[in-house]
Amino acid sequence: DIQMTQSPSTLSASVGDRVTITCRASQSISSWLAWYQQKPGKAPNLLMFDASTLQSGVPSRFSGSGSGTEFTLTISSLQPGDFATYYCQQYKSYPYTFGQGTKLEIK
Amino acid sequence: QVQLVQSGAEVKKPGASVKLSCKASGYTFTKYYMHWLRQAPGQGLEWMGIINPSGDSTIYAETLQGRVTMSRDTSTSTVYMELSSLRSEDTAVYYCARPYFNDGVFYGWFDFWGQGTLVTVSS
Numbered sequence: 223d224i225q226m227t228q229s230p231s232t233l234s235a236s237v238g239d240r241v242t243i244t245c246r247a248s249q250s251i252s253s254w255l256a257w258y259q260q261k262p263g264k265a266p267n268l269l270m271f272d273a274s275t276l277q278s279g280v281p282s283r284f285s286g287s288g289s290g291t292e293f294t295l296t297i298s299s300l301q302p303g304d305f306a307t308y309y310c311q312q313y314k315s316y317p318y319t320f321g322q323g324t325k326l327e328i329k
Numbered sequence: 330q331v332q333l334v335q336s337g338a339e340v341k342k343p344g345a346s347v348k349l350s351c352k353a354s355g356y357t358f359t360k361y362y363m364h365w366l367r368q369a370p371g372q373g374l375e376w377m378g379i380i381n382p383s384g385d386s387t388i389y390a391e392t393l394q395g396r397v398t399m400s401r402d403t404s405t406s407t408v409y410m411e412l413s414s415l416r417s418e419d420t421a422v423y424y425c426a427r428p429y430f431n432d433g434v435f436y437g438w439f440d441f442w443g444q445g446t447l448v449t450v451s452s
Binding site for chain 1: 376379437443444
């Protein structure tokens with residue numbers, strides 16, 4: 223199975239900050255990576271696919287980059303609604319696997 | 330609009346089975362695969378498996394092999410996931426999720442999710 227590791231596990235930031243979350247794969251997954259945002263008690267919401275393609279309707283302050291084994295999700299200027307938990311997911315091969323999540327907290 | 334509506338919360342004893350449903354609407358049900366995932370309390374997401382549009386092919390996570398069965402009913406546009414021999418570690422929110430589909434090709438990300446069903450396994 224492909225292991226996905228996110229860092230940091232928790233990130234404290236303020237509204238207006240620029241933040242970056244990293245996701246590393248245990249083997250190359252090319253660009254077969256998605257990012258999701260999850261708020262408490264809700265299902266995950268797709269932000270990005272193919273590592274850097276923004277899902278329709280997602281604000282442009284979200285961006286993704288990377289290929290192979292290292293990927294990043296950047297939020298350019300945090301808004302109040304962005305405080306949530308973020309997950310990366312590889313879809314190169316079954317079983318699809320997720321990072322353990324990064325909780326973005328208000329500082 | 331696309332909707333995936335899941336069945337209600339369940340409480341089960343260890344050793345029992347549970348069968349969850351996911352009713353789809355707003356799209357052509359018979360064209361799409363469906364995945365099931367779960368999330369234990371305070372934990373990350375775990376992929377459980379996938380069922381094909383006709384319901385005659387499935388792929389399950391190896392960790393659940395022998396305990397999970399996915400099925401679908403095209404007459405009601407509903408997908409089912411049954412998990413047997415329940416253990417306390419199976420306590421989780423279970424999600425159905427639809428993969429993106431375009432130009433005859435399915436992709437690996439999930440663009441629509443059900444609202445989740447909490448399954449609690451406790452004696």
